[in-house]
Amino acid sequence: MFTLTSSPSVACQFIAELRDVRIQQDSMRFRKNMERLGELLAYEVSKAMRYEKSSVTTPLGNSETWALSEQPVLATVLRAGLPLFQGFMNFFDRAESAFIGAYRSTPDAQYSFDIELNYIAAPNLNNKNLILIDPMLATGKSIVKAKQALLKYGLPKQIHIVAAIASRQGVEYVSAHLPDCHLWVGAVDEEMNHKSYIVPGLGDAGDLAFGEKL
Numbered sequence: 001m002f003t004l005t006s007s008p009s010v011a012c013q014f015i016a017e018l019r020d021v022r023i024q025q026d027s028m029r030f031r032k033n034m035e036r037l038g039e040l041l042a043y044e045v046s047k048a049m050r051y052e053k054s055s056v057t058t059p060l061g062n063s064e065t066w067a068l069s070e071q072p073v074l075a076t077v078l079r080a081g082l083p084l085f086q087g088f089m090n091f092f093d094r095a096e097s098a099f100i101g102a103y104r105s106t107p108d109a110q111y112s113f114d115i116e117l118n119y120i121a122a123p124n125l126n127n128k129n130l131i132l133i134d135p136m137l138a139t140g141k142s143i144v145k146a147k148q149a150l151l152k153y154g155l156p157k158q159i160h161i162v163a164a165i166a167s168r169q170g171v172e173y174v175s176a177h178l179p180d181c182h183l184w185v186g187a188v189d190e191e192m193n194h195k196s197y198i199v200p201g202l203g204d205a206g207d208l209a210f211g212e213k214l
């Protein structure tokens, strides 16, 4: 697992602002910080992609460089995933995208709930590099269900899972259920509360970005 804040960087400030109850009052800033975190994580994941030598013509000559061998497919879980996903879109210019609608069917249930998937749109995933993007990895049930549902669209050659904040339990759940996937997170928190929200976490990422659901 790669953890973006394991050493000090501006990423720590973005995550601190995402967590801060006062700064959270500004939903535009919340979305922007999530997008900026997505850009930093996209840059890190880009280092795990394959590149080929390429050459670019400048007004004065040629410059040798590297170009991505292939674009990944970017997948996200609606709705909280959208700002983090936008950060990835900003860096992978021609990536195809996949969208999954998922929600906790009994969100107030204590300790146990089911995940409902009610929408999925994806391109062919055969032999592609799939990056699955969701800001909160709490129990891990949503991301595991989303990945399993995506497999109907083909067998990716690599799968990367990205979260802004993960719980320790969620990391263990994903490692146990998706051992073939690479995990990239902004930060790991040690606890969850009785409603399976990450503690200290940041609260409800979807509500903070888009408003409370009825």
Ligand SMILES: O=P(O)(O)OC[C@H]1O[C@H](OP(=O)(O)OP(=O)(O)O)[C@H](O)[C@@H]1O
Pocket (backbone or CB within 6 Å): 077, 078, 079, 080, 081, 102, 103, 104, 115, 134, 135, 136, 137, 138, 139, 140, 141, 142, 143, 170, 196, 204, 205, 206, 207
């Ligand atoms: O790891 P889990 O325990 O499955 O929880 C994580 C899920 O919870 C959040 O979505 P939420 O259900 O709040 O939906 P929303 O995007 O509509 O807010 C988040 O974006 C994940 O998809």
Ligand SMILES: O=c1cc[nH]c(=O)[nH]1
Pocket (backbone or CB within 6 Å): 080, 136, 138, 196, 197, 198, 199, 201, 202, 203, 204, 205, 206
């Ligand atoms: O802590 C959590 C857990 C699930 N969904 C969120 O938005 N936050």
Ligand SMILES: [Mg+2]
Pocket (backbone or CB within 6 Å): 080, 204, 205, 206, 207
């Ligand atoms: Mg939510």
